[in-house]
Amino acid sequence: MQLTVWTYEGPPHIGAMRIANSMQGLHYVLHAPQGDTYADLLFTMIERNNVRPPVTYTTFQARDLGSDTAELFKSSALAAYERFRPEAMIVGASCTAELIQDDPGGLAKALGLDCPVIPLELPAYQKKENWGAAETFYQLVRAFAGTRAPAPGAARPARAAGDRARCNILGPTSLGFRHRDDVTEIQRLLADLKIDVNVVAPQGARPGDLTRLPDADFNVVLYPEVAQNAANWLKRTFGQPFTTTIPIGVTATRDFVKEVCDLAGIDSQTYLASERSRLPWYSRSIDSTYLTGKRVFIFGDATHAMAAARVASIELGFKVVGLGTYSREFARDVRQAAVQYGVEALITDDYLEVEQAVRELHPELVLGTQMERHIAKRLGVPCAVISAPIHVQDFPARYAPQMGFEGANVLFDTWVHPLMMGLEEHLLQMFRDDFEFHDGAGPSHLGGHGGAREAQSGADDIAAEIAATTPAPLATPGSTDTVVLERPAVAAADEVGGWATEAEQELRKIPFFVRGKARRNTERYAADRGIKNITIETLYDAKAHYSR
Amino acid sequence: MTSVLATAKALPKEACASSERPVLRQRGQREVFCGLTGIIWLHRKIQDAFFLVVGSRTCAHLIQSAAGVMIFAEPRFATAILDERDLAGLADANEELDRVVGRLLERRPDIRMLFLVGSCPSEVIKLDLSRAAERLSVQHTPRVRILNYSGSGIETTFTQGEDACLAALVPELPSCESSTPRLLVAGALADIVEDQFGRIFAELGIDDVSFLPPRKSGDLPAVGPGTRVLLAQPFLTDTAARLQERGCEILTAQFPYGVEGTTAWLATAAELWNIPRDRFDEVIAPAAARARKALDAHKFRLSGKRVFFFPDSQLEIPLARFLHEELGMFPVEVGTPYLNRQQMALDLDKLPSETLVSEGQDVERQLDRCREAKPDLIVCGLGLANPLEAEGFTTKWSIELLFTPVQGFEQAGDLAELFTRPLLRRTRLEV
Numbered sequence A: 001m002q003l004t005v006w007t008y009e010g011p012p013h014i015g016a017m018r019i020a021n022s023m024q025g026l027h028y029v030l031h032a033p034q035g036d037t038y039a040d041l042l043f044t045m046i047e048r049n050n051v052r053p054p055v056t057y058t059t060f061q062a063r064d065l066g067s068d069t070a071e072l073f074k075s076s077a078l079a080a081y082e083r084f085r086p087e088a089m090i091v092g093a094s095c096t097a098e099l100i101q102d103d104p105g106g107l108a109k110a111l112g113l114d115c116p117v118i119p120l121e122l123p124a125y126q127k128k129e130n131w132g133a134a135e136t137f138y139q140l141v142r143a144f145a146g147t148r149a150p151a152p153g154a155a156r157p158a159r160a161a162g163d164r165a166r167c168n169i170l171g172p173t174s175l176g177f178r179h180r181d182d183v184t185e186i187q188r189l190l191a192d193l194k195i196d197v198n199v200v201a202p203q204g205a206r207p208g209d210l211t212r213l214p215d216a217d218f219n220v221v222l223y224p225e226v227a228q229n230a231a232n233w234l235k236r237t238f239g240q241p242f243t244t245t246i247p248i249g250v251t252a253t254r255d256f257v258k259e260v261c262d263l264a265g266i267d268s269q270t271y272l273a274s275e276r277s278r279l280p281w282y283s284r285s286i287d288s289t290y291l292t293g294k295r296v297f298i299f300g301d302a303t304h305a306m307a308a309a310r311v312a313s314i315e316l317g318f319k320v321v322g323l324g325t326y327s328r329e330f331a332r333d334v335r336q337a338a339v340q341y342g343v344e345a346l347i348t349d350d351y352l353e354v355e356q357a358v359r360e361l362h363p364e365l366v367l368g369t370q371m372e373r374h375i376a377k378r379l380g381v382p383c384a385v386i387s388a389p390i391h392v393q394d395f396p397a398r399y400a401p402q403m404g405f406e407g408a409n410v411l412f413d414t415w416v417h418p419l420m421m422g423l424e425e426h427l428l429q430m431f432r433d434d435f436e437f438h439d440g441a442g443p444s445h446l447g448g449h450g451g452a453r454e455a456q457s458g459a460d461d462i463a464a465e466i467a468a469t470t471p472a473p474l475a476t477p478g479s480t481d482t483v484v485l486e487r488p489a490v491a492a493a494d495e496v497g498g499w500a501t502e503a504e505q506e507l508r509k510i511p512f513f514v515r516g517k518a519r520r521n522t523e524r525y526a527a528d529r530g531i532k533n534i535t536i537e538t539l540y541d542a543k544a545h546y547s548r
Numbered sequence B: 001m002t003s004v005l006a007t008a009k010a011l012p013k014e015a016c017a018s019s020e021r022p023v024l025r026q027r028g029q030r031e032v033f034c035g036l037t038g039i040i041w042l043h044r045k046i047q048d049a050f051f052l053v054v055g056s057r058t059c060a061h062l063i064q065s066a067a068g069v070m071i072f073a074e075p076r077f078a079t080a081i082l083d084e085r086d087l088a089g090l091a092d093a094n095e096e097l098d099r100v101v102g103r104l105l106e107r108r109p110d111i112r113m114l115f116l117v118g119s120c121p122s123e124v125i126k127l128d129l130s131r132a133a134e135r136l137s138v139q140h141t142p143r144v145r146i147l148n149y150s151g152s153g154i155e156t157t158f159t160q161g162e163d164a165c166l167a168a169l170v171p172e173l174p175s176c177e178s179s180t181p182r183l184l185v186a187g188a189l190a191d192i193v194e195d196q197f198g199r200i201f202a203e204l205g206i207d208d209v210s211f212l213p214p215r216k217s218g219d220l221p222a223v224g225p226g227t228r229v230l231l232a233q234p235f236l237t238d239t240a241a242r243l244q245e246r247g248c249e250i251l252t253a254q255f256p257y258g259v260e261g262t263t264a265w266l267a268t269a270a271e272l273w274n275i276p277r278d279r280f281d282e283v284i285a286p287a288a289a290r291a292r293k294a295l296d297a298h299k300f301r302l303s304g305k306r307v308f309f310f311p312d313s314q315l316e317i318p319l320a321r322f323l324h325e326e327l328g329m330f331p332v333e334v335g336t337p338y339l340n341r342q343q344m345a346l347d348l349d350k351l352p353s354e355t356l357v358s359e360g361q362d363v364e365r366q367l368d369r370c371r372e373a374k375p376d377l378i379v380c381g382l383g384l385a386n387p388l389e390a391e392g393f394t395t396k397w398s399i400e401l402l403f404t405p406v407q408g409f410e411q412a413g414d415l416a417e418l419f420t421r422p423l424l425r426r427t428r429l430e431v
């Protein structure tokens, strides 16, 4: 039993729904109680889909239990088939139906429907959403491409001379972080390289298209969380190699181009010589000097977190102070990546643990999911979203890929924007006593006083929560089922020691945008040492202690 | 419209269970939330209560998704997610639950009342939460009261979760054997609405008024033979039954939406307290006049428009009454997850006889009817709204009607505005 407040991933059948919703001509019959229909809103509200997801729920009730839930499944499956006439169906159970063991696969088979029916076994009490998506995609690929499996050991026929190389793009799904635009960007890149795209799947594919997967020379795996299992099987079965570089950031995109060209047997140099990304120059331009060594905390799915760490460290010159993921399936990869940055990977699906880590590491920028956005907002730290789970804001109207050279431009803008501009930082300090540069005036790029107000309202949230939870003890760090916030340092410090008047005045001379941090650091420093009264001395001792 | 009605009339006899008004009952996919959803507003209402769902990852995901904007201030709810080990043996599951509750309470000393909320998985594996609540209460008394109810999707739809929660509170209410009449308003209302009603009752001279649920778990109202219960929400079947068992009298009233609904609702109490009608009119006059004025501003936009309700929050019938009687709209179909004829009687009577009332759902066939009826406005759940908009319909998400204060005179205009806004928006957009 795990105590959970917010979850990074839904149950595995949500992963299956994402695959069903990505494809055309596929219908999912899910044995589930009525409340589980909430999942429709993920697609229609968050992703703003203009049609309902292709899912039929049996919505069994207590009175059906023990009598005719199996009958209900059959009639639902039949009605769904007759109404939607899908090319193929997937059938399975949600967490509750798993317990009543009706065997949707067997029941659907008994109906003898005139379309392929693929049964899904998604253990709801062990696995989660991304695993469910990967398993569903793998089962579909096996079912449709499996019919074409050559005899074991048969050599893969060579591509005819003069034919252009062909690849599949595997992994983009509904509810994926910027998958829509990534696919466009990568398709453009492949077109420029004169590599043909055979099938994109699951996004936009029909079940029949999966049968054509073996026609490609290799697979481009964009999102291993979804496509790795299928790619492994295609390699084993058809000898199709797959890419391992995720083209997020300039350097990774260059590596990806090389990898793809190697697989296609073509030259990559000409293309790379004409590469057009603004990131390298923007990052070298003098204004970006202030980005140097900015402490960044990164958390997300494994693919996006690892890619973000690379970009942050070697393309923007940040210092990665924390790296983690909720994708346990890829924990090993993330641990390895973390070693390069000299940090220990945080592998958890408990957002309170992530919050704890952010508090302890004092980053200047957080790159994370919507959960980390809220954590960062509360702590007054700038943040950009890099990964699912997502929010309606993560489906922007504009073109905003994360991948490829255009994606790198997007990363530069979205990660640097929340930070204070370099020159502006000096100007603000220089004019800090000018009435127009008073403390309340946030940076103009955050929309009027937005920045200041956001930090302020974050503080209010905390204050309100303290009021509601007083007297709350300090949380035990690292505990898996902590459900109480650690009391913010501000409150804790009241007990340890107050600020001497001169120290408080000195603190006001520190520019407002770093003052909060200076205050927190000093209080933490004082608290750690049991200092009762914070003096100017303490302030500068703390500054020296925390300066890098 | 005629053909929708034709559908209803062509129903086989057994589908029309009632003599008075035909009610369409179809079985198929239901597109409604389960009772867990109520936690989203209940945990804000009872300020020292914590809701612990004992369920699956799906349950946790439902609450998170239905809350829409995640309320990231530390919420007073959480899910104890069952895993394989818990399924393997109930003894272990109970032990695990005790451990989780122990740690939770240790860390949240501010919590005075804990609800263990059952889900489909906990019910299917027959994890007995009422026994768990008893066992844990002994351990944690007197600091925390531990209660339980079911919010499972196999037992409850959407707002029935609140009904189950309040019903679980009833046995906890202190007794009052006095037969002097006292008023109990049942059903969670926004604090602001509660205070408005409180002031009106005081002015009418009804002094002994309490509300269920209370804002603090320690302020549980006493009940007994003198208690007259006015239901503020149309989904409290079990709560009403439990209160009746405690000797309370349940009043049948219209629900307090709009001017007419609110007037009738307040009048039900006033009559019982023998308050002269002219005194009553005098007290409500200023607020009623304000409300009427506010409604007038919306009437011209809504009057004559046809509205279709998908079943969702159980508010459908009284809201259809409001839109019809007070704003001149025509309800084509009013779907409701289940029909409590007795509680709905007065609102139901005021619906036009041509209106098709449907109970339960086969969402696909209901969508067919809706498309055929081409209403001007559709009130539906979050999952259906955008696809219907994309088909060219104008929709109003029903969940907003629960999260927004809409009862009483001062909110009548806001309530009308919730229906006007989508229509107005359509007329503004040129893209």
Ligand code: SF4
Pocket: A033, A034, A035, A036, A095, A096, B034, B035, B036, B055, B056, B058, B059, B060, B062, B118, B119, B120, B121, B151, B152, B153, B154
């Ligand atoms: S319907 Fe049942 S399983 Fe689904 S979220 Fe509700 S309680 Fe949980």
Ligand code: SF4
Pocket: A421, A424, A443, A444, A445, A446
């Ligand atoms: S717009 Fe103004 S505030 Fe924003 S980054 Fe540019 S200089 Fe700074």
